[in-house]
Amino acid sequence: MRRSNAVRRPSALVAGLVGLLMAGGVPGLTACGSGGPGQDAGAPPRPTGRGELAATVRTIPGTPSPAVRAALPDLALYGERDVIVPGRPAGSLLKATVRRVTDMKADTLYADMYATAHRSAPEPDVVDGSTLAVTVARSGAPGSRLHTYRLPLPDDELDAFRDRNDSSGWPADAFAGPNRPYRPARLAVFARPWPDASAATRPWPLGDPTTGTETPEGTCTILTGTRLTRAERLATEAGPGVVWTYAGRRLQLTLRPLLPHERGCGDLGAGPPL
Known part of the structure; x- marks a missing residue:
């Protein structure tokens, strides 16, 4: 059973999510010198190593045993600016699609995810409501650079969030290359x-x-x-x-x-x- 506070609309979460995965910056945040337009002044530099995780976003359904490990994240951003999203399954096989974005888009994505994670107070007493898991990486901090924040996400906000992180709706100038199938090594x-x-x-x-x-x-x-x-x-x-x-x-x-x-x-x- 969901506790009553699971259906509140936390103003901080709404404010943080409004800019999530959009082409523009987060309202109220200032740009820093090397981060480019949309980079949160409070965010560390975006990781830029090839194959280095910068950030992921995952919606965890409010069920007793959601398939978290066996499901792909909603979106994963990597240092070389590749964005990986789930594709159409082929029978028992899950697939993914990858597309490279511009420097500006990568900076904006990272800054928005960082801002969402840090400006939204988590509510650990939400029992079984849907949650948003945002993982952000810090450059230059081996062993402790990945941090995951679980944030309450009322059901009536899920559809809006999915729309915002749907890369098929991003403008053409956000991308630096065409879609291609993701080819895993494992x-x-x-x-x-x-x-x-x-x-x-x-x-x-x-x-x-x-x-x-x-x-x-x-x-x-x-x-x-x-x-x-x-x-x-x-x-x-x-x-x-x-x-x-x-x-x-x-x-x-x-x-x-x-x-x-x-x-x-x-x-x-x-x-x-x-």
Whole structure:
């Protein structure tokens, strides 16, 4: 049950989210010298290393066990200005799309995410309401540079937020290149038992997916190299709704590409809250 304060419309959150992921800066914030237009004077410099995470935004549904690790973030921004967003799934396989943005857009995105995280007071006593997980990185702080803030997000604001971080609605001059498919170097396979014996099945030939890291979303294992390529092909050919079998066990599998900053099952999810 959601506590009554979960449905309040926190004025600070609204103010912070209004500018989130838009082309302009956050109202009331001043620009700093090297950050470019839209850069928050209170924000650290945007990380610029190749494959270095700058910020992610993730909406966590208000359910008892949301699929956080087995789902991609709503948006991830990297140092080389690549923005990665979820694409259209291919059967059991989740896919992502990447597009490079301009320096100005990257600075604005980072500043807005930083401002949203730091100007909105978290409410830890919200029991099961939807939350916004914003992770921001600080350049030059190895080991402690990633910080995740979980902020309450009333349901009536979810649609507006999704609209604001929908990169398909950004103007053409925000981008520095065309869309391209994201090609992961690692693929996480989440396996859960499937009780329905009536569903059509296919055999899973790439090793036991039930031995790995236990998570609320299922057992997580990592595939690389030729096994990754075969898994992508198998999931695409099988299509949606397939149930997989291994050693006589029926399994629901979710194949989730790891993003550039992720190396294993322990790197997935929204991170520890502050």
